[in-house]
Amino acid sequence: MDILTGPNVHIKDKTAVNEKIKALMKGGSKSLQVISDFDRTLSRHSYKGKVCPSCHGILESGLVMSESTRMELQELKTKYYSIEIDHNMTIKEKIPYMIEWYEKSHTIMLGANILKDHIADSVRESNVRLKDGCDEMFTLLNNHSVPLLIFSAGVGDILKEVISQKSTFHPNMKIVSNFMKFNEKGKMIGFLSDLIHVFNKNEGSLCHSQYFNDIRHRHNILLLGDSMGDLHMADGVEDVSTCLKIGYLNDKVDVLLDSFMDAWDIVLTDDQSMDVTNAILSLVTAE
Ligand SMILES: Nc1ccn([C@@H]2O[C@H](COP(=O)(O)O)[C@@H](O)[C@H]2O)c(=O)n1
Numbered sequence: 001m002d003i004l005t006g007p008n009v010h011i012k013d014k015t016a017v018n019e020k021i022k023a024l025m026k027g028g029s030k031s032l033q034v035i036s037d038f039d040r041t042l043s044r045h046s047y048k049g050k051v052c053p054s055c056h057g058i059l060e061s062g063l064v065m066s067e068s069t070r071m072e073l074q075e076l077k078t079k080y081y082s083i084e085i086d087h088n089m090t091i092k093e094k095i096p097y098m099i100e101w102y103e104k105s106h107t108i109m110l111g112a113n114i115l116k117d118h119i120a121d122s123v124r125e126s127n128v129r130l131k132d133g134c135d136e137m138f139t140l141l142n143n144h145s146v147p148l149l150i151f152s153a154g155v156g157d158i159l160k161e162v163i164s165q166k167s168t169f170h171p172n173m174k175i176v177s178n179f180m181k182f183n184e185k186g187k188m189i190g191f192l193s194d195l196i197h198v199f200n201k202n203e204g205s206l207c208h209s210q211y212f213n214d215i216r217h218r219h220n221i222l223l224l225g226d227s228m229g230d231l232h233m234a235d236g237v238e239d240v241s242t243c244l245k246i247g248y249l250n251d252k253v254d255v256l257l258d259s260f261m262d263a264w265d266i267v268l269t270d271d272q273s274m275d276v277t278n279a280i281l282s283l284v285t286a287e
C-alpha cells in the first residue's frame with residue numbers, strides 16, 4: 001500500500017502488517033469492530049504549531065473556571081503529564097501517579113462550580129480539532145454498520161460534544177469514558193462511574209463485556225491509540241482473530257519510537273490525519 005510508505009509511517013514487521021490487512025479484508029466489514037482512544041488519537045495533538053487541548057484541557061477555560069483554578073490544574077498537568085510519557089518508568093510505576101493526578105484534578109474540578117450549560121461553549125471556544133479525515137472515517141464506519149467504541153480517559157461529556165460540534169455522533173458509536181454527574185441545578189457533583197485513567201483501560205474494557213458480547217461475531221479489530229495504555233482497550237474482547245494496532249506517536253518521538261514500534265503494528269509519527277486508517281478501512285469495507 002502506497003500510504004504505508006510515507007516518511008511518518010514506521011513498521012517493524014511489514015510482512016505481519018500485510019498479513020493482518022489481508023485478514024481484515026477477507027473478514028470484511030461484517031467481521032470488523034473499531035476501538036479507538038480519543039485525546040490525541042481522534043483529536044489533534046497540534047494545529048498550526050499550537051498544542052490542542054485534551055478533554056480535560058477544554059474544561060480548563062476562562063468560561064468555566066477561575067484563573068487560580070486553571071493555574072492549579074495546569075501545574076498538575078505539567079508534573080503528571082511528564083510522568084505519563086516518561087520512557088524510563090514502567091506502566092506499573094506510573095499507575096499510582098496517574099491515580100493521584102486524576103484524583104487531585106477531579107477534586108479541584110468539583111470545587112470549580114462547573115455547569116452543564118458551560119460544556120458546549122467551552123468546546124466551541126476551544127482550540128480542539130478532530131484529526132483531518134475523522135468525519136470521513138465516522139461516515140464510512142456508520143455506512144457499513146461497523147461499531148466504533150471510543151474508549152477515553154478524558155471526559156465523556158466533552159468528547160461527545162466535540163464529536164457532535166465538529167462532526168456527527170452516529171448510532172454505531174459508543175463512548176466509554178469518565179462522564180460527569182450533575183445535580184438538578186446542572187452543577188457538576190462527581191462522576192458517574194469508576195475512574196478511567198490512562199493506564200487502567202484493561203479494567204474498563206473487562207467491565208464492558210456486555211458490549212463486546214453483543215458484537216461477539218466481530219472477531220477482527222482495528223485498534224487506534226496514542227499511549228501504551230491504549231493497547232489494552234480490547235482486553236475484554238473474546239476470540240479475537242486479527243487485531244491491527246495503529247499507534248499515533250505525538251510526543252518525544254526520538255526516545256519513544258522504538259518501544260512504540262515494538263508494541264504497535266503501525267506507528268504514525270506527528271500525523272494529524274486519519275489518512276492511513278481510512279485507506280485501510282476503505283480496503284476492508286470494499287465488498
Ligand atoms: N487532568 C487531566 C487528566 C488527563 N489528561 C489527559 O487526557 C488524556 C486521556 O484521554 P484519552 O482519550 O487519550 O484516553 C491523557 O493523555 C492525559 O494526558 C489531562 O489533560 N488532564
Ligand SMILES: [Mg+2]
Binds near residue numbers: 038039041225226227
Ligand atoms: Mg490519547
